Amino acid sequence: xxxxxxxxSGGVLSSVGKGLASAAMAALLESRGLKVTLMKMDPYxxxxxxxxxxxxxxxxxxxxxxxxxxxxxxxYERFTNINxxxxxxxxxxxxxxxxxxxxxxxxxxxxTVQVIPHITDEIKERIKRVAKGKDIxxxxxxxxxxxxxxxxxxxxxxxxxxxxxxxxVIFIHLTLVPFLGMSGELKTKPTQHSVQKLREIGIQPDxxxxxxxxxxxxxxxxxxxxFCNIKAENVITAKDVSNIYEVPLVFYEQGxxxxxxxxxxxxxxxxxLDKWAKVSQILTSPKNGTVEIGIVGKYxxxxxxxxxxxxxxxxxxxxxxxxxxxxxxDSERLESSDVESELSGLSGILVPGGFGNRGVExxxxxxxxxxxxxxxxxxxxxxxxxxxxxYARHVCGLNKATSREFSNTGEFVIDLMxxxxxxxxxxxxxxLGSYRCKLASxxxxxxxxxxxxxxxRHRHRYELNNHYRKILTENGLVFSGINTEMDxxxxxxxxxxxxxxxxxxxxxxxxxxxxxxPLFVGFVKASLKSKLQLKKPTKKETAKTSSLTSSxxxxxxxxxxxxxxxxxx
Numbered sequence: 298x299x300x301x302x303x304x305x306s307g308g309v310l311s312s313v314g315k316g317l318a319s320a321a322m323a324a325l326l327e328s329r330g331l332k333v334t335l336m337k338m339d340p341y342x343x344x345x346x347x348x349x350x351x352x353x354x355x356x357x358x359x360x361x362x363x364x365x366x367x368x369x370x371x372x373y374e375r376f377t378n379i380n381x382x383x384x385x386x387x388x389x390x391x392x393x394x395x396x397x398x399x400x401x402x403x404x405x406x407x408x409t410v411q412v413i414p415h416i417t418d419e420i421k422e423r424i425k426r427v428a429k430g431k432d433i434x435x436x437x438x439x440x441x442x443x444x445x446x447x448x449x450x451x452x453x454x455x456x457x458x459x460x461x462x463x464x465x466v467i468f469i470h471l472t473l474v475p476f477l478g479m480s481g482e483l484k485t486k487p488t489q490h491s492v493q494k495l496r497e498i499g500i501q502p503d504x505x506x507x508x509x510x511x512x513x514x515x516x517x518x519x520x521x522x523x524f525c526n527i528k529a530e531n532v533i534t535a536k537d538v539s540n541i542y543e544v545p546l547v548f549y550e551q552g553x554x555x556x557x558x559x560x561x562x563x564x565x566x567x568x569x570l571d572k573w574a575k576v577s578q579i580l581t582s583p584k585n586g587t588v589e590i591g592i593v594g595k596y597x598x599x600x601x602x603x604x605x606x607x608x609x610x611x612x613x614x615x616x617x618x619x620x621x622x623x624x625x626x627d628s629e630r631l632e633s634s635d636v637e638s639e640l641s642g643l644s645g646i647l648v649p650g651g652f653g654n655r656g657v658e659x660x661x662x663x664x665x666x667x668x669x670x671x672x673x674x675x676x677x678x679x680x681x682x683x684x685x686x687x688y689a690r691h692v693c694g695l696n697k698a699t700s701r702e703f704s705n706t707g708e709f710v711i712d713l714m715x716x717x718x719x720x721x722x723x724x725x726x727x728x729l730g731s732y733r734c735k736l737a738s739x740x741x742x743x744x745x746x747x748x749x750x751x752x753x754r755h756r757h758r759y760e761l762n763n764h765y766r767k768i769l770t771e772n773g774l775v776f777s778g779i780n781t782e783m784d785x786x787x788x789x790x791x792x793x794x795x796x797x798x799x800x801x802x803x804x805x806x807x808x809x810x811x812x813x814x815p816l817f818v819g820f821v822k823a824s825l826k827s828k829l830q831l832k833k834p835t836k837k838e839t840a841k842t843s844s845l846t847s848s849x850x851x852x853x854x855x856x857x858x859x860x861x862x863x864x865x866x
Contacts, residue, residue, distance in 0.1 A: 298432060298563075299465060300428045300429075300431055300432065300433070300434060300465070301432065301433050301434075301465050301466070301467075301561045301563060302424070302428065302433070302434050302435075302436065302457065302461060302465060302466045302467070303322070303433060303434070303435045303466075303467045303469060303557070304436050304438060304454045304457070304466070304467070304468050304469065305318065305319050305322075305435065305436065305437045305438065305469045305470075305471065306438045306451065306468070306469070306470050306495065306500075306502075307438075307440075307441055307442065307470070307471045307472070308441060308442040308443070308470060308471070308472045308473075308487075308488070308491025308492070308494065308495065309441070309472050309473040309487045309488070309491050310441060310473060311440070311441050313471055313472070313473055313508050314471060314508055314535065315369075315437050315438075315439075315471050316337070316367075316368070316369030316372045316373075316437060317372055317541055317544055318469075318471055318535060318544070318548075319335060319369070319372075319373070319435055320335070320369075320372040320373050320375070320376035320377070320544075321376060321544040321545040321547075321548055322435060322469075322548065322553065322557070323335055323373065323376060323377050323379075323433075323435050324376040324377055324545045324573070325545055325548060325549060325553065325554035325568075325570070326432075326433055326435075326557070326565070327377050327378065327379075328554075328568065328569060328570060329554060329558070329565035329566055329567075329568060330565055330566045331432040331433055331563065331565050332430070332431045332432045332433070333377065333379065333431065333432065333433045333434075333435060334379060334381075334385065334427055334428065334431045334433075334434050334435070335370075335373040335377075335379065335381070335434075335436070335437070336385050336386070336387060336423075336424065336427055336434065336435070336436045336437070337366070337367050337385065337386050337387070337436075337437050337439060338387050338388075338420070338436060338437065338438050338439055338450045339367055339386075339387070339388045339389065339439040339440075340388075340389050340438075340439055340440040340444065340446035340447040340449075340450060341388055341389060341390065341439075341446065342388070342389050342390045342393065343388060343390050344388060344390040344391055344394060345364065345366065345386070345388060345390075345391075346365060346366065346367055347365035347727075351596045351599065351601075351602035352596060352598070352599050352602070354367075354368075355368045355599065355601035355602055355604060356368040356371070356601060356602050356603065356605060357756070358370045358371040358605060358806060359729060359754045359755070359756045359803060360380070360381050360382055360383060360385070360386075360730070360754075361380050361381075361382065361730060361731045361754065362382045362383055362730055362731075363383070363729035363730025363731075363754075364382065364383030364386055364730075365729065365756070366381075366383070366385075366386035367386060367439070368601065368604050368605070369437060370385060370386055371604060371605045371608070371806065372541075373385075374806075374809070375608060375808070375809050375810065376545070384423070384426060384427050385427060387420070387423050389446065389449065389450075392416055392419050392420055392423075392449075393416065395419055396410060396415050396416055396419050397410075412449050412452075413449075413452060416449050416453075417449060417452050417456060420449065420450060420453035421453050421456065421457055421460065424436060424457065432563070433561075433563075436454070438450050438451065438454065442470075442491055442494050442495050442498075443491075443494045448498070451495075451498050451500060452499075454466075454468070454500070455498060455499045455500050464561070464562060465561065467503045467504070467557065467560055467561060468500050468501065468502045468503050468504075469502060469503065469504045469505075469506060470491070470492060470495060470502035470504070470505055470506070471506040471508060472487065472488040472491045472492070472505065472506070472507060472508065473487055473488070473507075473508045473509070474487070474488055474507045474508065474509040474513065474517070474521075475487065475509070476509065476510055476511065483509065483511075483513065483514075485517060485520055485521050485524070488505065488507060488521055488525065489521070489524045489525060492505070492524075492525040492526075492527075496526070501526060501527075502525070502527060503527070503531060503560060504527075504531045504532075504533060504553070504556070504557075505521065505525060505527060505531065505532045505533065506533050506535040507521065507532060507533065507534055507535055508535045508537075509534060509535070509536060509537070510536070510537045511534075511536065512534050512536060513532065513534045515529075518532040530556070531556065533548065533553050534547070534551065535547070535548075539580075539581070540577070540611070541608075542573060542576050542577060542580065542810055543573075543577050545570060545573050546570060546573055546574065546577060549568065549570050549573075554568060555568070576615060576810050576811070579615050579618060580611070580614075580615065580620065583618050583619050583620045584618040584619075585617060585618045585619040585825060586619060586620070587619065587620045587621070587622050588614070588619050588620070588621055588622070588644045588645070588821065588824050588825045588828050589622050589624060589642060589643050589644050589645075590610060590621055590622070590623055590624070590643065590644060590645040590646070590647060590821075590824055591623075591624045591625075591640060591643040591645070591646045591647065591663070592606065592607070592623055592624070592626065592647050592648075592649060593626045593628050593631065593646060593647070593648050593659070593660055593663040594625070594626075594627075594628055594648070594649050594651055594656070594660075595627065595628050595629055595651060595653075595655055595656035596651070597625035597626065597627050598627075600625055603625075603649050605803070605805035605806055605808070606647070606649045606677070606805045607623055608805070608808070609804070609805040609808035609813070609814055609817045610647075610817055610820075610821065611810070612808045612809065612810050612813035612814065612817060612818075613808075613814070613817030613818045613819075613820060613821035613822075614821050615810060615813060616813045616818045616821070617818065617821050617822050617825055619821065619825055621821060624643065626639055626640070626663070627656070627659075628648075628656035628657070628659035628660045628663070629655055629656035629659055630659065631656075631659030631660075631662055631663060632656065632658045632659040632662070636662050636663065636666050637666075640663060640666050640672075643672065644672070644673070644824040644825065644827045644831070645672065645673040645674070645675065645820060645821070645823065645824030645827065646663055646664075646666070646667040646672055646673070646674050646675075647674075647675045647676075647677070647680070647820070648660050648663065648664060648674075648675075648676050648677065648679070648680035648683060648684075649677050649678070649679075649680060649805075650677050650678035650679055650680070650756065650757070650803060651678070651679050652679070652702070653702070654702065654703035654704075657683065657703055660679075660680075660683050661686060661687045661690075664676070664680075664683055664684050664687045665687050665691060667797070668684075668687070668688075668791065668794065668797060671794060671795055671827075672795075673795055673796035673797070673820060673824045673827050674794075674797045674798070674799075675796075675798060675799070675816070675817075675820040676798075676799030676800070677799070677800060677802075677803060677804070677805070678756070678757050678800075678801060678802070678803060679757075680799055681761075681786075681788075681789055681799035681800055681801050682700055682711045682759060682761070682801075684789065685698075685710055685711065685761060685769065685774070685789060685799075686698045686699060686700065686710055686711065688769065688774055688791070689708070689710050689768075689769065692772050692773065693768055693769060693772045695708050695710065695765075695768075698710045699711070700712070700759055701713055701759065702758075702759050709762055710761065710762050710765045710769075711759050711761060711762060712759065712760065712762040713758065713759060713760075714728075714759075714760050714783075714785075727755075727756055727757055727758045728755045728756070728757055728758065729755060729756055730754060730755065731752050731753065731754050731755075732752065732753065732755055732780055732787075732802070733750065733751070733752055733780060733781075733782065734750070734751050734752070734753060734778045734779065734780055734787040734788065734802070735749065735750055735778065735779050735780075736748065736749050736750065736751065736777060736778050736788070737775070737776075737777045737778070740775060740777035740790060741777065741790045741796070741797075741798050741819075742777035742778050742788045742790060742798060742800075743777065745798070745816060745818075745819040746815050746816075747815070751778075753787075753800070753802035753803070753804055753807070754802060754803050754806045754807065755801065755802045755803065756803055757801065760786070760801070761776075761785070761786040761789075761801075763784065763786075766786070773791065773792060773793075774789060774790075774791065775789065775790045775791065775792060776788070777789065777790050777798075778800065785801070786801065787800060787801045787802060788800045788801070795823055795826070795827060796819070796820065796823030796824075796827075798816065798819070798820070800816065804816045804817065805817070
């Protein structure tokens with residue numbers, strides 16, 4: 298069967314939800330037995346988002362082969378059974394870098410190098426390369442229609458329909474239909490203008506996904522269809538939902554996957570989304586109530602910076618039939634505030650990955666609180682490094698314990714690997730991608746994974762300094778996961794604690810709603826147990842309550858005798 302292509306663009310404003318919509322459509326098509334792949338085309342000139350500030354770009358998602366990519370690739374992997382690679386993430390920076398390198402090698406035979414055809418041809422070649430052997434290639438175009446940066450990508454996909462044939466290519470445009478409470482109206486003009494801008498480029502969308510807070514009534518759909526030159530039945534409501542895993546169900550109910558298959562003349566098996574309905578049901582009505590978990594970090598003003606972590610916690614919650622309430626705690630503010638008031642009431646504390654020394658001491662205070670108060674703690678990447686520094690300072694007596702990342706002096710219990718000392722550029726030079734880890738038997742890590750060997754994705758530059766391993770283990774730390782090839786610590790835990798487990802890698806990148814990562818399942822389970830124990834009265838409280846009850850009952854009995862009544866106490 299010839300490969301079919303779906304191109305998703307967005308209008309009106311940025312972050313309207315193209316990534317989630319693309320992931321949801323891929324999930325629907327995959328559920329019909331089709332081989333699907335996804336791509337993200339970003340218009341920025343950075344080669345990748347690896348050196349971008351998370352406040353600007355959100356989380357950096359890492360693939361198995363070590364590519365630093367846009368967070369939307371995380372959505373793609375979570376909603377499907379696909380493991381993506383660096384080829385699935387394309388930026389304008391990569392495209393221009395490749396074309397200029399070809400020009401320097403003389404591959405264009407002395408011709409003038411231009412956006413059309415050279416840049417657009419490079420974009421098309423990358424799409425074809427990824428789509429090879431697949432039934433459907435779904436490509437999300439980043440940015441907003443009307444921005445100058447995305448024009449080469451839009452021109453490339455305009456050409457693509459002519460190259461591959463109209464019957465093999467679909468254009469889907471996602472826009473916003475806002476509801477103005479003051480006038481009590483759904484406003485279609487932003488959508489009309491966005492589609493008009495797209496048509497000026499030469500692209501007529503086949504489907505419109507209209508982001509809104511309510512189901513669009515028939516008259517509004519007809520109005521949009523009329524002004525946008527599209528069939529009314531192809532105007533789909535992309536309604537706001539309580540959790541992102543409802544999005545496939547919303548599209549499914551409107552028959553979007555069926556309409557796509559008909560438009561592309563695809564023969565696919567009958568539909569079925571039972572697993573998505575089950576996930577939605579658990580998230581709506583969890584059997585085991587709620588659990589409060591604190592995420593201590595420095596990018597909490599933009600929670601998208603921790604997207605994979607928050608979603609992996611949701612996956613762990615699904616596995617435990619519980620709802621997780623996430624409390625984002627600013628680690629920088631924690632440095633000067635009362636830790637007890639900020640962290641009391643939490644059933645679990647998680648310190649996610651991060652870089653730099655801002656807010657580090659606040660994270661260390663949170664780790665110390667979790668360790669000393671026996672609250673389940675999960676440390677990821679820098680969360681492992683800071684847990685080791687905290688333990689070295691407060692248990693091992695190494696008062697000047699620190700990381701070379703934060704200071705030029707002190708006891709560098711966390712340090713650069715030898716090969717990292719020679720790095721002279723920041724982009725793409727960390728320890729990236731999937732590495733093997735051996736787990737020690739009879740440890741929490743081994744028990745949680747149920748395995749002795751694992752492969753996990755990394756994104757970091759600093760490691761535990763092996764010179765300090767002896768003093769740390771002598772004082773009670775357990776290094777339960779080791780990369781034997783490079784003799785590097787991958788996991789650390791503490792004995793005599795309900796659940797204190799840390800890892801140098803990023804397990805959140807491999808978690809899915811139907812295959813939750815075991816570390817997040819274990820952490821949420823321990824947090825739920827911690828919550829139940831916090832509610833459970835102590836022996837002293839039970840004895841006191843029993844004494845008070847007995848005293849009250851005796852008093853009632855005496856009052857009954859006084860009034861000629863028989864006591865039943």
